[in-house]
Amino acid sequence: MSLRVVALLAAGLSVGVPALAREATKSTVAVREKEPALSPARERQKRCGTEWRGLSAADKTAKGPTWPQFYSRCVKRLKAS
Incomplete structure (x- = not known):
């Protein structure tokens, strides 16, 4: 049952x-x-990502060898402008 x-x-x-x-x-x-529209943070993330993908290996080493380092600098730069 x-x-x-x-x-x-x-x-x-x-x-x-x-x-x-x-x-x-x-x-x-x-x-x-x-x-x-995208939030400002998401817009910055997409813009920095586009820049990161456009860099050559040598440029990536000079600007920050890893994505988090590059992204941190990129966001600071974009917020300042």
Whole structure:
């Protein structure tokens, strides 16, 4: 008897899970669509990333051999300007 109850509960829960997942996806998409522009921090990150990818290996060594070092300097420079 108790196995039937457990089986019915499990079947009922498994049916509701995909619906909940779909709802979460819809709300996430709606939030993303409402964002009009990038935040200033995200904009700086993208700009510094573009600069980093454009540097040669020698330039990277001179400006900061790792991304965190380069990014820190780049953000300070962009905030100052």
